[in-house]
Amino acid sequence: MRSSGGTGTARVARSQGVAFSKSPVLAVRLPSWRSRVVLFGMFIAFGALAARAVWLQGTSSQQQFLQKEGANRYQRTQELPAVRGKITDRNGQVLASSIPVRAIWAAPEEVLAAPKEKIRALAGLLEMSEAELRKKLDSDRNLVYLKRQVEVETADKIKALDLDGMDIRPEYKRFYPQGEVMTHLVGFTNVDDKGQESMELAQQANLVGRPGSRRVIKDGRGHIVEDIGGKIEPHNGKDVVLSVDSKIQYIAYTQLKQAVEHFGAKAGGAVVLDVHTGEVLALANYPSYDPNDRRNLTGAQLRNRVMTDSFEPGSTLKPITVALALDSGRVKPNTLIDTGNGRLQILDRPISDTKAHGVISVAQIIEMSSNIGTSKIALSMPSQEMWEMFTKVGFGQQPKWGFPGAVAGRVRPYKSWRPIEQATMSYGNGISVSLIQLARSYMMFARNGDTIPLSFEKVDKEPLGQQIIKPQTAAQMREMLESVVSGKDGTAKKAQIPGYRVGGKTGTAYKVENGRYAMPRKYIGSFVGMVPMSAPRFIIAVMIDEPTQNGHFGGSVAAPTFAAVAINALRASNVPPDSNVTEIVVPADTGPEAM
Amino acid sequence: MSNKVNIVLTALLVACGLSAVNAQYQSRHLFVDKERAEAQARQLDTEWAQLQLDQSTLGKHARIEEIARRELNMTQLTPNRTQYLTEGEK
Numbered sequence: 001m002r003s004s005g006g007t008g009t010a011r012v013a014r015s016q017g018v019a020f021s022k023s024p025v026l027a028v029r030l031p032s033w034r035s036r037v038v039l040f041g042m043f044i045a046f047g048a049l050a051a052r053a054v055w056l057q058g059t060s061s062q063q064q065f066l067q068k069e070g071a072n073r074y075q076r077t078q079e080l081p082a083v084r085g086k087i088t089d090r091n092g093q094v095l096a097s098s099i100p101v102r103a104i105w106a107a108p109e110e111v112l113a114a115p116k117e118k119i120r121a122l123a124g125l126l127e128m129s130e131a132e133l134r135k136k137l138d139s140d141r142n143l144v145y146l147k148r149q150v151e152v153e154t155a156d157k158i159k160a161l162d163l164d165g166m167d168i169r170p171e172y173k174r175f176y177p178q179g180e181v182m183t184h185l186v187g188f189t190n191v192d193d194k195g196q197e198s199m200e201l202a203q204q205a206n207l208v209g210r211p212g213s214r215r216v217i218k219d220g221r222g223h224i225v226e227d228i229g230g231k232i233e234p235h236n237g238k239d240v241v242l243s244v245d246s247k248i249q250y251i252a253y254t255q256l257k258q259a260v261e262h263f264g265a266k267a268g269g270a271v272v273l274d275v276h277t278g279e280v281l282a283l284a285n286y287p288s289y290d291p292n293d294r295r296n297l298t299g300a301q302l303r304n305r306v307m308t309d310s311f312e313p314g315s316t317l318k319p320i321t322v323a324l325a326l327d328s329g330r331v332k333p334n335t336l337i338d339t340g341n342g343r344l345q346i347l348d349r350p351i352s353d354t355k356a357h358g359v360i361s362v363a364q365i366i367e368m369s370s371n372i373g374t375s376k377i378a379l380s381m382p383s384q385e386m387w388e389m390f391t392k393v394g395f396g397q398q399p400k401w402g403f404p405g406a407v408a409g410r411v412r413p414y415k416s417w418r419p420i421e422q423a424t425m426s427y428g429n430g431i432s433v434s435l436i437q438l439a440r441s442y443m444m445f446a447r448n449g450d451t452i453p454l455s456f457e458k459v460d461k462e463p464l465g466q467q468i469i470k471p472q473t474a475a476q477m478r479e480m481l482e483s484v485v486s487g488k489d490g491t492a493k494k495a496q497i498p499g500y501r502v503g504g505k506t507g508t509a510y511k512v513e514n515g516r517y518a519m520p521r522k523y524i525g526s527f528v529g530m531v532p533m534s535a536p537r538f539i540i541a542v543m544i545d546e547p548t549q550n551g552h553f554g555g556s557v558a559a560p561t562f563a564a565v566a567i568n569a570l571r572a573s574n575v576p577p578d579s580n581v582t583e584i585v586v587p588a589d590t591g592p593e594a595m
Numbered sequence: 596m597s598n599k600v601n602i603v604l605t606a607l608l609v610a611c612g613l614s615a616v617n618a619q620y621q622s623r624h625l626f627v628d629k630e631r632a633e634a635q636a637r638q639l640d641t642e643w644a645q646l647q648l649d650q651s652t653l654g655k656h657a658r659i660e661e662i663a664r665r666e667l668n669m670t671q672l673t674p675n676r677t678q679y680l681t682e683g684e685k
Contacts, residue, residue, distance in 0.1 A: 083640075083644075086644070086647075093650075093651050093654070094647045094648055094650070094651040095651070097644050097647060097648050097651075098644070099641065099644060099645055099648065100641055175648055177648055177651035177652040177655065178651065178655065179655075181655075181656075181657070223627075224626075224630055225623050225626065225627075226622075226623065226626060227626065246656065247656060250655075250656035250657065251656075254657070498673060498675060499675075499677075568671075571672070576679060576681075577679065
């Protein structure tokens, strides 16, 4: 370099006045093809990239997989939950409702890696010991359930612990505010929200909701920023309105409970029907259980005796036999029948009354509940006619009221009936029915000889009836049933209620165990009645199973329970009184009826 | 001449671009509002169900009877101390 030297001078050759960088001396002489080669090389590289992109996005077999993976970076499928429908009573009071809760899942490996005190805090929130929690986490699976049906507040606290590997998912829990009072009617669901009993089971298809989903775009902070279609609408389950009136149900349940305890009975059942619509206004069983806490549930508590147990009804069946005889014109209410000395042999099988009634009218047979009188009437009729009558009122027929587990009862085919059996069946032995069937069979007396189907759901209009007996027969029967309660020889004086006219029939049956009558005798006392007699509104049937103290006849165990349910139900429903008798003194001993 | 057309077109293009950005921004805002409103609707639904449940629990007949008898000293009415009024009768 020919620099002239000297500090502070510019880096420009003073003599030539030529810029340093343009100095021809410094110019590198490269062959021009080298840059071309580089350019070409880069072009090839870009070309390869573009070709690869086209290949992956357009033609490759992996194209769909890649697109999906790409979308997964920002798209999410969001579950849209659906709620199970509510169950309400006829007045809109909630009987069953689902409330959101949380299910707590955990990835064992990640959670176990957390600090000890956090795990202890988690165990505390889950209400289990640390050892229990660790046992649950000791699993090979990716995710394990820690606890289900956890309340939202607790779940939020667990979330606040900020443990890795926790997964908190929404679910629903079913609550039954009316508890043991309503449970035999409403039923319950399992942890997966499936109906298990009663209406929860029967209405499963209506109640269940259909969850939906949608695709969304989430931003980096997990917020949803856009909905990108593909939405499946969630459908909440339909609400079901039951026919039950929670006021009357409460009355029936508490009175039944008192009666079962007072008479030292094993169990009891009561049912209240609306005469005009066929709606079941109350259906109570005791013992019962709380559907919100089903840990120590026994079969006896779960049993819905009104619907699923059949029993020999005893004398409560007599009115049906007598109605058939009246309707076919074979007898009139004042026809006299000789019941003799209270003993009758039919083919060396004895039939007896509680005492000798002598010659009494058909109406008195019902009033005093004479087995012999009813048998004599029955034996004057062909067995086929009786069987047809039983079938028409629904005995031995599978009920079609949409209630799971409802039994048909048992009526043997008439061709195999022997005369003694025809006689005993006329007063309710050798035939079995459920309490609700028995209650429904009285529908034809309470109405004008027709019967209507029962309903567990609220009914808007009166259903079409099926005529079984003539209206005047029904009127005659109502008179007889009233005499059972208010007549001087009536067997159900304890069914009287102040201010209202009452009609009904008592029944006391021996319990059948293993195909024969249990020894020592076990009883089922029952009463089926209707109020108010001037224009029947309710049919109430009560059954007390194995009363052991304070009496065992239907007239002494079931009739007072009926009266207690009836008076309260009438008052609760604002039914005006139809009798001037406002105070009733029931004689201490109302006399037994025959079985 | 063609220069002027280009400038106008560029301006238009920029304006369109900005309005698209703005529209997207607006739509996201509205979407967030909608999400929030829907979440609120769900929350209210849940609350309503909870309140209905509370009403049913607190209005349990057993509880009402208990309170009426114990705290308010009420008794059941009987027909013999009830005056019934009938419409149209004297």
